[in-house]
Amino acid sequence: xxxxxxxxxxxxxxxxxxxxxxxxxxxxxxxxxxxxxxxxxxxxxxxxxxxxxxxxxxxxxxxxxxxxxxxxxxxxxxxxxxxxxxxxxxxxxxxxxxxxxxxxxxxxxxxxxxxxxxxxxxxxxxxxxxxxxxxxxxxxxxxxxxxxxxxxxxxxxxxxxxxxxxxxxxxxxxxxxxxxxxxxxxxxxxxxxxxxxxxxxxxxxxxxxxxxxxxxxxxxxxxxxxxxxxxxxxxxxxxxxxxxxxxxxxxxxxxxxxxxxxxxxxxxxxxxxxxxxxxxxxxxxxxxxxxxxxxxxxxxxxxxxxxxxxxxxxxxxxxxxxxxxxx
Amino acid sequence: xxxxxxxxxxxxxxxxxxxxxxxxxxxxxxxxxxxxxxxxxxxxxxxxxxxxxxxxxxxxxxxxxxxxxxxxxxxxxxxxxxxxxxxxxxxxxxxxxxxxxxxxxxxxxxxxxxxxxxxxxxxxxxxxxxxxxxxxxxxxxxxxxxxxxxxxxxxxxxxxxxxxxxxxxxxxxxxxxxxxxxxxxxxxxxxxxxxxxxxxxxxxxxxxxxxxxxxxxxxxxxxxxxxxxxxxxxxxxxxxxxxxxxxxxxxxxxxxxxxxxxxxxxxxxxxxxxxxxxxxxxxxxxxxxxxxxxxxxxxxxxxxxxxxxxxxxxxxxxxxxxxxxxx
Numbered sequence: 202x203x204x205x206x207x208x209x210x211x212x213x214x215x216x217x218x219x220x221x222x223x224x225x226x227x228x229x230x231x232x233x234x235x236x237x238x239x240x241x242x243x244x245x246x247x248x249x250x251x252x253x254x255x256x257x258x259x260x261x262x263x264x265x266x267x268x269x270x271x272x273x274x275x276x277x278x279x280x281x282x283x284x285x286x287x288x289x290x291x292x293x294x295x296x297x298x299x300x301x302x303x304x305x306x307x308x309x310x311x312x313x314x315x316x317x318x319x320x321x322x323x324x325x326x327x328x329x330x331x332x333x334x335x336x337x338x339x340x341x342x343x344x345x346x347x348x349x350x351x352x353x354x355x356x357x358x359x360x361x362x363x364x365x366x367x368x369x370x371x372x373x374x375x376x377x378x379x380x381x382x383x384x385x386x387x388x389x390x391x392x393x394x395x396x397x398x399x400x401x402x403x404x405x406x407x408x409x410x411x412x413x414x415x416x417x418x419x420x421x422x423x424x425x426x427x428x429x430x431x432x433x434x435x436x437x438x439x440x441x442x443x444x445x446x447x448x449x450x451x452x453x454x455x456x457x458x459x460x461x462x463x464x465x466x467x468x469x470x471x472x473x474x475x476x477x478x479x480x481x482x483x484x485x486x487x488x489x490x491x492x493x494x495x496x497x498x499x500x501x502x503x504x505x506x507x508x509x510x511x512x513x514x515x516x517x518x519x520x521x522x523x524x525x526x527x528x
Numbered sequence: 529x530x531x532x533x534x535x536x537x538x539x540x541x542x543x544x545x546x547x548x549x550x551x552x553x554x555x556x557x558x559x560x561x562x563x564x565x566x567x568x569x570x571x572x573x574x575x576x577x578x579x580x581x582x583x584x585x586x587x588x589x590x591x592x593x594x595x596x597x598x599x600x601x602x603x604x605x606x607x608x609x610x611x612x613x614x615x616x617x618x619x620x621x622x623x624x625x626x627x628x629x630x631x632x633x634x635x636x637x638x639x640x641x642x643x644x645x646x647x648x649x650x651x652x653x654x655x656x657x658x659x660x661x662x663x664x665x666x667x668x669x670x671x672x673x674x675x676x677x678x679x680x681x682x683x684x685x686x687x688x689x690x691x692x693x694x695x696x697x698x699x700x701x702x703x704x705x706x707x708x709x710x711x712x713x714x715x716x717x718x719x720x721x722x723x724x725x726x727x728x729x730x731x732x733x734x735x736x737x738x739x740x741x742x743x744x745x746x747x748x749x750x751x752x753x754x755x756x757x758x759x760x761x762x763x764x765x766x767x768x769x770x771x772x773x774x775x776x777x778x779x780x781x782x783x784x785x786x787x788x789x790x791x792x793x794x795x796x797x798x799x800x801x802x803x804x805x806x807x808x809x810x811x812x813x814x815x816x817x818x819x820x821x822x823x824x825x826x827x828x829x830x831x832x833x834x835x836x837x838x839x840x841x842x843x844x845x846x847x848x849x850x851x852x853x854x855x
Contacts, residue, residue: 219788223667244788299851320855327661329855330839331798334654336854337815337842338808340550384801459811461546461571465803471658474711476792481665484786488664508840508850512657515664516835523835524626527663528647528656 203494204230205487206259206287208279209269210241210250212447213292216483217267218245224487226517230263260286264497265490267291269483272298281305284504285313288493290486292322299325307504316497317504321489322482323473324348328453330507331471335455339467342457345383347375347396351449351478359424360401363417365409368437370444372400375452383454386466392427399430402444404437449478488515530821531557532814533586533614535606536596537568537577539774540619543810544594545572551814553844557590587613591824592817594618596810599625608632611831612640615820617813619649626652634831643824644831648816649809650800651675655780657834658798662782666794669784672710674702674723678776678805686751687728690744692736695764697771699727702779710781713793719754726757729771731764776805815842 205221207214210232221229222245231249234241238250251259256266266287268279272295280291284306293302302319310317320326324346332344349372356371379396382389389395401418405411415432418425450473459465475481489507492514496505513523532548534541537559548556549572558576561568565577578586583593593614595606599622607618611633620629629646637644647653651673659671676699683698706723709716716722728745732738742759745752777800786792802808816834819841823832840850 216786219786222788223786296855299855300848303851325855327665327796330661332854333839333843333850334657337818337839337844338654338811459543459546459550459804459807461549465807467803467808468799468801469654470797470799470801472795472797474795474797476794477786480786480792481794484665491664506851506855508843508855509838509847511836511838512660512664513835516660517664520836521627523660524630524833527659528623528626528652528833528835 203227203491204262204264205490206230206256206263206266207232207269208253208256208266208283209275210234210236210243211269212479213483213486214269215244216477216480217269217486218243219480220483220487221245223484224491224517226491227487231259256283257286263287264494265290267486267490269486277302277305280317280319281309284309284315284317286315288316288490288497290318290321290490290493292326292482292486293319294322294325296325303504303506311503314502316493316501318489318493318506318510319504320506321486323475323478323485324451326482326485326507327473328451328471331453331469332455333508335453335457335469335471339455339457339459339469341459341463342455342467343388345391345454345456346451347380347454348451349373349375349397349449351451351475352444352447354447356399356401356424359421360403360418363414365406365414366403367406368404368440370402370440372402374398374400380452380454383456384468384470386456386468388456394428397428399425399428401430401432402440403432403434404440405434446476447478448476449481450474491515491517530554530818531589531591532817533558533560533583533590533593534596535560535580535583535593535610536602537561537563537570538596539806540810540813541596542571543804543807544596544813545570546807547810547814548572550811551818551844553818554814558586583610584613590614591821592617594813594817596813604629604632607644607646608636611636611642611644613642615643615817615824617645617648617817617820619653619809619813620646621649621652623652630831630833638830641829643820643828645816645820645833645837646831647833649812650802650805651778653809653812653834654800655778655798658780658796659782660835662780662784662796662798666782666784666786666796668786668790669782669794670715672718672781672783673778674707674781675778676700676702676724676776678778678802679771679774681774683726683728683751686748687730687745690741692733692741693730694733695731695767697729697767699729701725701727707779707781710783711795711797713783713795715783721755724755726752726755728757728759729767730759730761731767732761773803774805775803776808777801818842818844 360369687696
C-alpha cells in the first residue's frame with residue numbers, strides 16, 4: 202500500500218481523499234491542515250488529522266505527500282519545503298513561474314533523495330500531455346485550446362470584489378463556431394473574443410445599481426474587457442441552487458498536414474467534460490502520486506513533470522497486464 | 529541527425545519518408561525493399577534504395593530502422609531479426625499476438641544492445657495511450673472505442689475476394705447515436721451492431737448478379753453479418769475518383785465517476801480525423817524513432833511499447849523548452 206498524506210483540506214484535498222479511496226493500492230494516512238485539527242472532519246476512517254506543524258514528524262510514515270494548496274501563495278513555498286522529506290505531487294498552475302518552481306523543487310528533492318512531480322492536473326497536466334504528443338506527431342500544424350463550459354474561480358472572485366456584489370459565479374464558454382472551424386481544418390486565427398464568451402450570474406446587495414455593476418463587469422481589464430460578456434442578476438437562492446457545483450472542461454486540438462507536399466490534413470482532439478474540476482484534478486494527482494512512489498523506489502530523484510513520466514507508472518497494472526488489456 | 533532506415537516501401541514506408549522530411553533532426557539514409565531496388569523510385573534526394581538482403585551491411589550507418597511491413601507475415605520475423613542490429617520501431621497491430629511479439633523483440637534487442645518499440649501507430653498507439661491514461665485517472669468508469677469513418681483494408685479485401693467483384697472499398701462508420709449516448713454519460717452496453725455500421729462501394733464484373741453479391745457481403749461471418757451494412761454498386765471510374773484515399777480515425781472515450789459516493793461524472797474523449805491513415809501512422813512511428821534513438825543513447829535496452837516511454841522522448845525540444853512552451 203502506498204501511504205498518502207494530504208496537505209490542505211479544501212475542495213482539492215477532499216477530492217484527493219475521494220480519489221485515494223478509489224485506488225486499491227493506496228491508503229490515506231493523514232490530512233494536514235492550517236486550521237485547528239479538532240475542527241476538521243474528514244471522511245476516511247482511521248486516517249489522522251494533524252496540524253501542518255506536525256508534517257515533519259510523519260517523514261517515516263508517509264510515502265507521498267499530495268499538496269493541495271493554491272499556486273499563488275501556498276505551493277511556491279510548500280512544495281520545495283516538503284520535497285526534502287517526502288515524494289511530493291502538486292498542481293502548481295502559474296505557467297509563467299513554472300521554471301522557477303521546477304528549479305526549487307528539483308534542488309530540494311535531490312537534497313532529500315525524493316521525487317517531486319509538479320503541475321499535475323488537467324491544465325497544466327492532461328492538456329499539456331495532449332499538446333505535447335500532438336506536436337511531436339504532427340510537426341507542421343497549429344494548436345488550439347478552448348476552456349469550458351466551466352466555472353472560473355478567478356473570474357468569479359473578480360466579480361465578487363465589485364462593490365454591491367453579494368455573490369457571483371462566472372462561466373467560461375467556448376465559442377462553438379470557432380471550435381467547428383478548427384475541426385473543419387480551416388486553421389483560423391482567432392482573437393480572444395472569438396474563442397470564448399463569459400457568462401456571469403450575480404447576486405446584488407439590496408439597493409444596488411444593476412446597470413452600474415454590469416458596466417463595471419463588462420469593462421474590467423484583463424478579466425472581461427476583451428470578451429463578449431453576459432450578466433444575469435439572480436437571487437442568492439437561485440445561485441445556491443443552480444450554480445453551486447464546480448464543473449469545467451475544455452478542448453485541445455491540433456490540426457496538421459502530412460504528405461510530401463502537405464496534401465493531407467489531420468485533426469487530433471482531446472476533450473474533458475467534468476462535473477467537478479477539483480475532483481478530476483485530484484484523480485490526476487493520485488495517479489501521479491503512484492508514479493512518484495514507484496520512481497522513488499527505482500532510485501529516481503528530483504523534479505519531474507507529466508512530460509518526464511512514462512504512462513505505465515500511473516497504472517496499478519504491470520507491463521504485461523497493460524499490454525494485454527489496453528494496448 | 530538521427531539516421532533513419534525504412535524497410536518496406538508501400539503506403540506506410542512512403543508515409544515515413546514524408547514524416548522524416550518534416551522532422552529537422554532526422555534524415556533518411558536508405559530504403560530497403562524486397563523488389564528489385566532499380567525499380568523503386570523514392571522521393572528523398574541522396575537516400576539509397578537497397579535490397580532487403582543488404583540491411584545488415586548498414587549496421588553502422590543507420591540509427592533506427594523503421595519497419596513498414598504487415599503484421600500478419602512480415603513483422604513477426606523482421607522486427608526480432610533486425611532488433612539485434614538496430615534500434616527498431618514497428619506498428620505491429622495483431623492484438624492477440626502482442627505478448628509473443630514483445631518477448632521475441634525483447635530477447636533480440638537485449639542480445640544486440642538495442643531498443644525495440646513495437647505496436648506504434650494510432651490503434652495500437654495513441655488510442656492505447658488514451659485508454660491507459662484515462663483508466664489510471666478514472667479507476668471507476670467504462671471504456672468505449674469507436675473507429676471511423678474510415679477505410680478498413682481488411683474488410684475491403686474481404687469484399688474483393690467475392691466472385692464477380694472487380695473492386696471495392698469498405699468504410700467503417702461509428703453510429704452517432706451510440707457516441708452521443710456515451711457522451712451524455714449514460715454508460716450504455718452496446719452490441720457490435722449498435723456501435724458501427726459498414727458501407728461498401730463495389731464495382732461488379734460485367735454480367736454479375738448484384739443481388740447475389742450484396743447478399744454474400746451482408747451475410748459474411750465475422751466481417752459483416754453482425755453489422756448493418758449498406759452496399760452501393762458503382763463504376764470503376766467513380767470508385768477511382770471518389771474512393772481512392774485512405775481516410776480513417778475514431779474516438780476513445782472513458783466515462784467515470786468520482787466523489788465519496790460517486791456523485792460526479794466525467795468524460796474523457798480523444799479523437800482522430802485523418803485524411804491518410806498510413807501517413808498519420810508514419811508520423812507516430814517517426815516520433816517514436818526519436819525516442820528509440822534517445823533511449824538507446826542513454827543505455828536502455830530491450831522491447832518497449834508506448835506505455836513505457838516518457839512523452840518528452842518524442843519531442844525534439846528539451847525539457848526546459850517543453851515546460852516553457854507546452855506545459
